[in-house]
Amino acid sequence: MAKVRPHTLSGFMELLPARQIQFDRMISIIRESFSLYGFTPLDTPLIEASEVLLAKGGGETEKQIYRFTKGDSDLSLRFDLTVPLAKYVAMNYAHLAFPFRRFQIGKVYRGERAQRGRFREFYQADIDVIGDGRLDIFNDAEVPSIIYRTFTALGLERFQIRVNNRKVLNGFYAMEDLTDKAGDIMRTVDKLEKIGGEKVRAILTDDLGLTGGQAESILRFISIQGSNAQVLSSLESWRGRHALFDQGLDELTAVVKDLAAFGVPEDHFKVDLTIARGLDYYTGTVYETAMLDHPEIGSICSGGRYDNLAEYYTDKQLPGVGISIGLTRLFFVLEDQGYLNDDLNTAPADVLILPMTDGLSPAIQLATSLRTSGIRVQLYSEQKKFKQKMSYADKLGVPYVIFLGEDEIEQDMVSLKNMRTGEQELISAADAVTKIAATLDAAGDAPIRDKV
Amino acid sequence: MAKVRPHTLSGFMELLPARQIQFDRMISIIRESFSLYGFTPLDTPLIEASEVLLAKGGGETEKQIYRFTKGDSDLSLRFDLTVPLAKYVAMNYAHLAFPFRRFQIGKVYRGERAQRGRFREFYQADIDVIGDGRLDIFNDAEVPSIIYRTFTALGLERFQIRVNNRKVLNGFYAMEDLTDKAGDIMRTVDKLEKIGGEKVRAILTDDLGLTGGQAESILRFISIQGSNAQVLSSLESWRGRHALFDQGLDELTAVVKDLAAFGVPEDHFKVDLTIARGLDYYTGTVYETAMLDHPEIGSICSGGRYDNLAEYYTDKQLPGVGISIGLTRLFFVLEDQGYLNDDLNTAPADVLILPMTDGLSPAIQLATSLRTSGIRVQLYSEQKKFKQKMSYADKLGVPYVIFLGEDEIEQDMVSLKNMRTGEQELISAADAVTKIAATLDAAGDAPIRDKV
Numbered sequence: 068m069a070k071v072r073p074h075t076l077s078g079f080m081e082l083l084p085a086r087q088i089q090f091d092r093m094i095s096i097i098r099e100s101f102s103l104y105g106f107t108p109l110d111t112p113l114i115e116a117s118e119v120l121l122a123k124g125g126g127e128t129e130k131q132i133y134r135f136t137k138g139d140s141d142l143s144l145r146f147d148l149t150v151p152l153a154k155y156v157a158m159n160y161a162h163l164a165f166p167f168r169r170f171q172i173g174k175v176y177r178g179e180r181a182q183r184g185r186f187r188e189f190y191q192a193d194i195d196v197i198g199d200g201r202l203d204i205f206n207d208a209e210v211p212s213i214i215y216r217t218f219t220a221l222g223l224e225r226f227q228i229r230v231n232n233r234k235v236l237n238g239f240y241a242m243e244d245l246t247d248k249a250g251d252i253m254r255t256v257d258k259l260e261k262i263g264g265e266k267v268r269a270i271l272t273d274d275l276g277l278t279g280g281q282a283e284s285i286l287r288f289i290s291i292q293g294s295n296a297q298v299l300s301s302l303e304s305w306r307g308r309h310a311l312f313d314q315g316l317d318e319l320t321a322v323v324k325d326l327a328a329f330g331v332p333e334d335h336f337k338v339d340l341t342i343a344r345g346l347d348y349y350t351g352t353v354y355e356t357a358m359l360d361h362p363e364i365g366s367i368c369s370g371g372r373y374d375n376l377a378e379y380y381t382d383k384q385l386p387g388v389g390i391s392i393g394l395t396r397l398f399f400v401l402e403d404q405g406y407l408n409d410d411l412n413t414a415p416a417d418v419l420i421l422p423m424t425d426g427l428s429p430a431i432q433l434a435t436s437l438r439t440s441g442i443r444v445q446l447y448s449e450q451k452k453f454k455q456k457m458s459y460a461d462k463l464g465v466p467y468v469i470f471l472g473e474d475e476i477e478q479d480m481v482s483l484k485n486m487r488t489g490e491q492e493l494i495s496a497a498d499a500v501t502k503i504a505a506t507l508d509a510a511g512d513a514p515i516r517d518k519v
Numbered sequence: 520m521a522k523v524r525p526h527t528l529s530g531f532m533e534l535l536p537a538r539q540i541q542f543d544r545m546i547s548i549i550r551e552s553f554s555l556y557g558f559t560p561l562d563t564p565l566i567e568a569s570e571v572l573l574a575k576g577g578g579e580t581e582k583q584i585y586r587f588t589k590g591d592s593d594l595s596l597r598f599d600l601t602v603p604l605a606k607y608v609a610m611n612y613a614h615l616a617f618p619f620r621r622f623q624i625g626k627v628y629r630g631e632r633a634q635r636g637r638f639r640e641f642y643q644a645d646i647d648v649i650g651d652g653r654l655d656i657f658n659d660a661e662v663p664s665i666i667y668r669t670f671t672a673l674g675l676e677r678f679q680i681r682v683n684n685r686k687v688l689n690g691f692y693a694m695e696d697l698t699d700k701a702g703d704i705m706r707t708v709d710k711l712e713k714i715g716g717e718k719v720r721a722i723l724t725d726d727l728g729l730t731g732g733q734a735e736s737i738l739r740f741i742s743i744q745g746s747n748a749q750v751l752s753s754l755e756s757w758r759g760r761h762a763l764f765d766q767g768l769d770e771l772t773a774v775v776k777d778l779a780a781f782g783v784p785e786d787h788f789k790v791d792l793t794i795a796r797g798l799d800y801y802t803g804t805v806y807e808t809a810m811l812d813h814p815e816i817g818s819i820c821s822g823g824r825y826d827n828l829a830e831y832y833t834d835k836q837l838p839g840v841g842i843s844i845g846l847t848r849l850f851f852v853l854e855d856q857g858y859l860n861d862d863l864n865t866a867p868a869d870v871l872i873l874p875m876t877d878g879l880s881p882a883i884q885l886a887t888s889l890r891t892s893g894i895r896v897q898l899y900s901e902q903k904k905f906k907q908k909m910s911y912a913d914k915l916g917v918p919y920v921i922f923l924g925e926d927e928i929e930q931d932m933v934s935l936k937n938m939r940t941g942e943q944e945l946i947s948a949a950d951a952v953t954k955i956a957a958t959l960d961a962a963g964d965a966p967i968r969d970k971v
Contacts, residue, residue: 073606079566084561084615088560104890104896107536108539113626116528119526133587163536201901203901209900325883415559419557427780444556449653459616
């Protein structure tokens with residue numbers, strides 16, 4: 068028969084078993100962490116009506132969308148988890164309690180140009196808090212504190228959540244009479260690290276037509292650095308000149324104060340006035356998260372405050388704040404950098420039972436009893452040579468093997484072999500349970516990233 | 520602004536928060552159950568190249584497929600989890616240990632005609648065991664025993680796994696010289712319950728041209744009933760007349776014996792000679808699972824043994840056995856019948872902290888300390904009247920509320936209110952943890968279906 072070459076599409080991540088277990092462990096740590104903060108899980112369809120998904124219309128994203136027809140229906144695959152959330156909240160407004168706190172971990176689709184580390188199908192893990200009419204600024208501090216706890220639980224250490232407030236930026240540009248040019252200026256300022264202050268100044272004055280004074284003021288503003296207290300204190304010198312700026316500064320100050328109360332160490336969050344997330348719909352607090360040893364990766368977790376989640380669907384004013392982790396990319400980077408914790412037990416079972424008898428009934432009973440104790444058991448039933456069976460155990464990477472022959476059955480014992488140490492002993496099934504469980508407990512809380 | 524009507528596509532399940540938590544609980548019970556048997560989790564893309572997904576070609580399924588182009592690529596959404604498994608195993612053959620045991624829980628897509636209880640996007644939960652060259656018959660018993668344990672863990676009681684073997688059927692038809700007509704005969708026999716024996720006989724002789732003796736023999740064969748031992752014993756009377764039949768009977772006998780060793784009670788599995796799964800690619804053991812009180816639902820979990828998983832992609836002989844639960848449909852039926860366990864805690868948090876002070880720092884510290892003990896905490900931070908806050912707690916359905924005011928903080932205590940009993944007490948944070956944890960432990964193993 069002619070064969071079709073089995074392949075997976077470019078830009079679609081598919082993992083071998085050990086890596087898949089590590090990926091799943093990452094997801095389960097994130098889910099557990101989000102749950103501890105009282106978020107409800109949500110699962111929405113991968114496919115939505117195009118008119119719903121693209122209600123906002125236009126923009127960069129639309130070109131990347133997987134859009135197609137089926138029968139009479141114009142359908143699209145979701146490209147993020149925020150638009151489906153907006154639809155869900157608008158649809159189910161009457162049934163939800165506000166603030167509505169939801170997390171969602173799921174795949175999204177963007178037809179990006181294929182290149183290494185760029186994915187067309189990738190997981191996002193989002194949390195959002197949606198208010199009805201208004202939403203306290205406290206939430207803007209809680210959201211990054213959750214990311215701090217979550218990344219720490221994953222084993223990440225050298226990361227930094229960077230916080231800014233667009234009211235501070237927009238207020239500042241308004242003071243300088245530059246509201247119209249704010250977008251162009253932010254894009255220019257974004258290049259500061261790459262091209263340096265002199266070139267930025269030249270673009271501002273020569274290309275964008277700012278006065279020397281305006282350019283000077285901008286450069287002074289974005290070069291504000293230091294501890295969070297120092298940055299906030301510097302910003303105070305602009306207070307009283309524009310109401311929006313003052314409001315933004317109050318918000319930023321509140322966020323910094325609450326983040327400290329959440330126990331987030333200052334080296335893990337930093338007020339950074341260069342962060343704008345200009346193309347997004349954020350209106351207040353904005354976040355990005357850098358891996359300090361890998362600035363080239365860009366932000367692995369971004370978000371912010373928005374005034375109106377669902378304006379395309381409803382007249383209700385639904386302000387919110389949220390953040391999104393790009394899981395597939397984060398995992399790819401951890402793997403690529405050799406950071407994955409290879410001490411994690413990635414075997415599909417904790418113990419492999421090798422029956423050495425003809426009938427399997429005693430082995431089945433043993434397996435059932437171990438499973439009742441929560442131990443993951445595979446019973447090997449193929450007719451193979453002993454050497455092949457042991458090679459299978461090795462290939463799976465199971466931590467333990469149990470041999471069950473006539474001798475063991477007669478004595479009501481099992482032969483338990485620790486595959487790491489090679490040690491083998493004849494013990495009771497109950498003692499085997501205790502032994503295996505102890506090893507698993509010790510490994511149970513392993514993060515997915517090596518501690519360095 | 521003109522609004523777009525927010526809606527979810529017909530045939531796509533989207534749940535309100537409490538139901539979503541019940542659905543997630545169902546998935547987590549299934550995942551845990553599958554894991555105990557040493558299956559490795561797999562996650563494959565939702566989208567595959569059409570040439571890969573449709574390598575088998577033709578058939579009923581193809582019309583239902585979501586197929587589209589993006590750029591130059593002809594793409595399709597997966598319609599089951601078996602074809603992606605075949606691709607995966609063929610692609611990664613050299614990296615896998617055989618028998619390869621995987622489970623996968625994920626969404627699949629079929630453009631079915633929209634009607635109540637029919638879904639176009641639905642979850643399947645599959646387990647498969649794939650051998651390299653051969654695979655022991657033991658696996659054919661283990662697979663339904665896992666379904667028995669899983670359904671029991673979900674709280675289901677009145678279900679029955681029905682087992683047959685296509686070699687028995689095909690061997691029998693070969694004895695009767697009816698191999699060519701086996702398909703038509705099986706479709707006719709399938710109507711036995713609906714139209715009765717006399718009409719079946721009439722179709723067999725008049726429409727299909729069987730002799731009276733052949734029809735008689737078929738009717739006698741499919742009317743074999745009784746305990747599993749009785750059915751097997753009746754089948755023994757055909758032994759020795761056809762090699763395939765004898766092999767099938769040996770397999771069926773082995774499966775029944777091992778299922779008993781697995782502790783599956785006989786009322787939960789039954790040899791049923793009318794089961795054929797004719798349109799599928801099964802070659803030996805076949806399974807269906809009936810909800811005894813709702814025969815109209817049809818099988819909620821089906822599968823069987825196949826000789827060659829990946830013949831469209833590789834020359835390797837990869838026999839396997841697997842089974843698939845239709846999760847979305849199962850959940851729909853449980854909900855529809857009022858079977859969902861509404862005692863399950865479906866609140867997004869175990870406790871809601873209501874700070875009664877201006878500053879939130881003490882409440883944040885309390886929340887952090889409770890979370891460290893694994894308790895899911897939401898800190899309520901909105902400026903609302905007390906009555907609105909309590910109404911929010913009610914709407915969420917949280918089991919506990921903690922009030923934290925100046926008095927409590929001064930005494931280093933919290934006011935803990937049990938929302939079910941209404942009881943409120945002033946206790947230490949540590950005692951609150953103990954109290955809340957005790958309630959959660961008691962509810963922790965709740966099945967998703969009410970016991971009846």
